[in-house]
Each structure stands twice: as structure tokens, then as C-alpha cells.
Amino acid sequence: EVQLLESGGGLVQPGGSLTLSCAASGFTFNFYAMYWVRQAPGKGLEWIAGIGGSGGTIHYADSVKGRFTISRDNPKNTLHLEMNSLRADDTAVYYCARGYYYDSRAFDYWGQGTLVTVS
Amino acid sequence: QSVLTQPPSASGTPGQRVTISCSGSSSNIGISYVYWYQQLPGTAPKLLIYKTDQRPSGVPDRFSGSRSGTSASLAISGLRSEDEAHYYCSTWDDRLSGVIFGGGTKLTVV
Numbered sequence: 001e002v003q004l005l006e007s008g009g010g011l012v013q014p015g016g017s018l019t020l021s022c023a024a025s026g027f028t029f030n031f032y033a034m035y036w037v038r039q040a041p042g043k044g045l046e047w048i049a050g051i052g053g054s055g056g057t058i059h060y061a062d063s064v065k066g067r068f069t070i071s072r073d074n075p076k077n078t079l080h081l082e083m084n085s086l087r088a089d090d091t092a093v094y095y096c097a098r099g100y101y102y103d104s105r106a107f108d109y110w111g112q113g114t115l116v117t118v119s
Numbered sequence: 120q121s122v123l124t125q126p127p128s129a130s131g132t133p134g135q136r137v138t139i140s141c142s143g144s145s146s147n148i149g150i151s152y153v154y155w156y157q158q159l160p161g162t163a164p165k166l167l168i169y170k171t172d173q174r175p176s177g178v179p180d181r182f183s184g185s186r187s188g189t190s191a192s193l194a195i196s197g198l199r200s201e202d203e204a205h206y207y208c209s210t211w212d213d214r215l216s217g218v219i220f221g222g223g224t225k226l227t228v229v
Contacts, residue, residue, distance in 0.1 A: 035218070037164075044121065044205075044207060044220060044221070044222050044223040045156070045158075045164065045207050045209075045220040045223070046220065047209075047217060047218035047219065047220060050217075050218065059216055059217050060217070061215075061217050062215065062217075095163055095164075100166065100169055100175070102169065102170070102173075103152060103154075103169045103170050103173075105151075105152065105154070105210075105211050105218055106152075106154045106166055106169035106170070106209075107154075107156075107164070107166060108166045108169075108175060110163035110164055110165075111163065112163060113163060
């Protein structure tokens with residue numbers, strides 16, 4: 001069974017840093033692109049970063065470029081998101097998601113999300 | 120303001136067919152596949168449609184996707200009460216070099 005389990009969320013002050021992790025299981029991790037998507041309270045979905053299976057291809061949304069860093073540890077089946085210079089508008093539930101095998105820009109499995117509050 | 124435009128709300132009665140639209144541009148929907156997600160209250164999104172009109176295994180054929188030019192649509196036939204949720208369209212934007220989402224449509228089954 002595919003499982004994605006995020007951790008690392010919490011309360012942080014503006015300007016602070018936080019690193020999220022996503023532990024993956026139930027599939028061959030390095031075969032799949034992985035993503036971070038966030039959802040501010042009561043708002044819609046916002047894609048923020050993606051990384052290819054080998055880690056060689058990385059993309060960021062303009063809203064986080066230069067502040068956030070996505071990475072993956074394939075031997076440990078773990079996805080990370082290092083977040084720096086956090087702002088109030090970064091407050092959101094952060095989901096990790098797997099790229100669908102047949103279309104990597106579709107997200108077929110999602111974690112339960114971890115809440116980041118910047119205040 | 121989302122790059123993809125969806126109506127904020129839609130409604131239908133049980134058994135009815137409803138359509139949710141998603142309007143984009145030549146840098147996104149016009150040249151890229153479209154995806155649709157369903158988000159039930161308090162849960163993570165679920166992939167309904169990939170490659171514009173394909174359903175992943177397990178998604179009922181009541182859900183269908185289509186595209187015309189720079190707009191896409193999600194149709195739900197035989198509407199059920201459990202279809203009440205938020206629906207999001209998504210695609211790749213070549214100009215932004217990233218995945219984009221629509222603002223979401225809240226579907227109410229009355």
C-alpha cells in the first residue's frame with residue numbers, strides 16, 4: 001500500500017526556518033517524481049515544488065523560489081522541503097504528493113498534510 | 120488570482136449531470152494535459168482525471184474530462200450526494216515552468 005507521511009510542521013516566527021519531511025513507502029521511490037503542494041486555510045491548492053525521480057530535475061513556484069529547497073534521499077525513501085525566510089502567507093497545510101507513473105505531472109497519491117503556521 | 124479560472128460554485132440534484140469549467144490560455148491548457156482533483160472536506164485531494172480525459176483505476180466512469188482550445192471541463196453524471204466536494208483543475212504552464220491549479224469549484228448536491 002502506498003503511503004506518504006509528512007512531518008516537521010509547526011509554529012515558526014516570520015523570518016524563521018523549518019524543514020518538512022515526507023516518508024514514502026509501498027512503492028519504488030526513485031521511480032517517481034515527487035511534489036509539494038500547499039493549501040492556505042480556507043483557500044485552494046498551490047503547487048510549490050517538484051523533483052524528478054533521480055533528483056536531477058527540480059522546479060519551483062515563483063512564490064517560493066530562492067527561499068525553499070526541495071530534495072530527496074532515495075536510499076531512505078524520503079522527500080524534504082527546506083523552508084527559509086518564512087512569511088505569514090506561507091501559513092498552510094503542506095502536502096507531499098507522488099507523480100503518477102503514466103503522467104508525472106498528475107498527483108496520484110497524497111499525504112495527510114502537515115500544518116505550518118508562520119506567526 | 121489563479122491563472123486557471125473556475126466558477127467558485129456549482130450545484131445539481133441527485134442523478135443530474137453537472138459540468139465544471141476551467142479556463143486557461145495558450146501557455147497552459149492550450150498545450151498541456153489537464154488534471155482534475157476532488158477534495159472532500161478535511162481530506163487530501165484525490166486524482167480524478169489525468170491526461171485531460173483519462174481516469175485512474177478506481178475512479179467511476181461517471182467522471183469524465185474534456186478540452187476545447189484553452190478551456191477544459193469536468194463532467195459528473197448520475198450525481199450523488201457523496202460527490203459534494205471541492206474540485207480543482209490543474210495543468211502545466213510553459214511560461215511559468217510549473218504546475219498550476221484553478222481556484223476550485225465547490226459542488227453542492229441539493
